[in-house]
Ligand SMILES: Nc1ncnc2c1ncn2[C@@H]1O[C@H](COP(=O)(O)OP(=O)(O)O)[C@@H](O)[C@H]1O
């Protein structure tokens with residue numbers, strides 16, 4: 001399934017993300033593609049807001065942040081991974097990603113997934129973000145399952 005949205009503000013991007021989160025019955029892998037400042041972390045904040053995680057910050061320097069979720073029947077952890085600084089498959093595997101994405105209690109959100117697209121699970125949601133003006137973003141959501 002493929003959906004296309006146009007967002008005119010940070011808040012609208014977060015709203016689109018929260019609406020996607022309402023449809024998740026269990027944890028999955030959400031891949032966020034797009035240039036710097038396209039809105040990948042902003043989108044992730046919208047997902048986090050749905051799960052009542054108040055303050056999600058970019059994990060760029062520490063690669064992964066994990067947040068406990070208590071508001072969902074199946075999803076118990078939101079895992080936010082930023083691959084920007086990683087360069088090899090060994091490095092990403094060291095974060096136990098295979099264990100994380102095979103467990104339905106984990107929601108895994110990945111920024112810069114294009115670097116490792118070959119090893120990502122086939123069952124995932126791909127989200128392509130593109131800045132069209134300062135405040136406008138095209139958001140394409142493709143669900144693979
Ligand atoms: N419609 C919009 N959607 C998302 N971010 C927007 C939008 N308009 C402006 N912005 C700004 O663009 C920047 C996006 O940053 P961020 O989410 O950290 O991007 P990324 O993680 O892709 O590098 C933020 O400063 C945000 O306020």
Ligand SMILES: [Mg+2]
Nearest residue numbers: 040041058111
């Ligand atoms: Mg980011």
